[in-house]
Amino acid sequence: MTAIPTVAPPEGCIDTQVLGHVLLIGINRPAKRNGWTPKMFRELAEAYTRLDDEPALRVGVLHAFGDHFTAGLDLPAVAEYMKRGEKAVPEGLVEPHDFGLPGYRRRTKPMVVAVKGICFTVGIELMLGADIVVAADNCRFSQMEVQRGIMATGGATLRMAERAGLGNAMLHLLTADEFGSAEAYRLHFVQKVVPAGQELDEALAIAQRIAAQAPLAVVATRLNVLKAIEQGPAAAVEDFIPVQQRLANSEDAAEGVRAFVERRPARFSGR
Incomplete structure (x- = not known):
């Protein structure tokens, strides 16, 4: 472009x-x-x-x-x-x-x-x-x-x-x-x-x-990688369960499941 x-x-x-x-x-x-x-x-x-x-x-x-x-x-x-x-x-x-x-x-x-x-x-x-x-x-x-x-x-x-x-x-x-x-x-x-x-x-x-990916998951993934680099693996691992729980309860996670079942591209909203 x-x-x-x-x-x-x-x-x-x-x-x-x-x-x-x-x-x-x-x-x-x-x-x-x-x-x-x-x-x-x-x-x-x-x-x-x-x-x-x-x-x-x-x-x-x-x-x-x-x-x-x-x-x-x-x-x-x-x-x-x-x-x-x-x-x-x-x-x-x-x-x-x-x-x-x-x-x-x-x-x-x-x-x-x-x-x-x-x-x-x-x-x-x-x-x-x-x-x-x-x-x-x-x-x-x-x-x-x-x-x-x-x-x-x-x-x-x-x-x-x-x-x-x-x-x-x-x-x-x-x-x-x-x-x-x-x-x-x-x-x-x-x-x-x-x-x-x-x-x-x-x-x-x-x-x-x-x-095109789920925005909340993209941000969480990026921040977890940075935490591992800057604070060490243990600090990043501490976030695994609470962050995953928050993401799993999001509208985007529900859309991800629907898209998987319906075999179509997901349409994420960032919520």
Whole structure:
């Protein structure tokens, strides 16, 4: 598909578009290779919050306009925030990096990301903070903060080692080297690699497949996986019986049984 962007202001913006139960979230500052500004971070958090708050929305797809996902932070625009130790995202919203900062909400619904071209620093961290990543085969990745005298604070230091192991994480975090889609796939940073130009279609197809499942069960499954990773298997197991009981008493579970008996696709309502 071809998403149609609005005319972006100089400091960029985040565009949203609803397709059925899917919220498309578009990074829109192609003239600057989608370099991130405070305004863009705030609008991204607002889009993630909208996804969680609107019952009709079940899955998000993060993508970018132009040839590149993002060249990273617009350092002159965000440097003062860093010096003051401030976040560009107002408290009370869903924090897009999803690592549980005090004062911020965590996303509950799934997020699929389509990356292409240059995907540096914050781009890697946003995709690692999502759930499923589709990469074009022309991607160029680099976590280059050490090259700029700063540290990656959007989740790379947490998630690179979690996905790829300590040595692989240190290789890319400490050298600020550039690597391609095949290496990102090998390290489990991305889940699919497709020919350039097909990444958004593939991400949308995955999102629509997720959106066709029972929404309450999708959210519960996602949160249980995250609990196992962050708090350990025992904490996740503790939720098995109470969460399953809640789901089994839902309208969607009853619809799932009816669809099974009647041999037809289920029509879930999210209740």
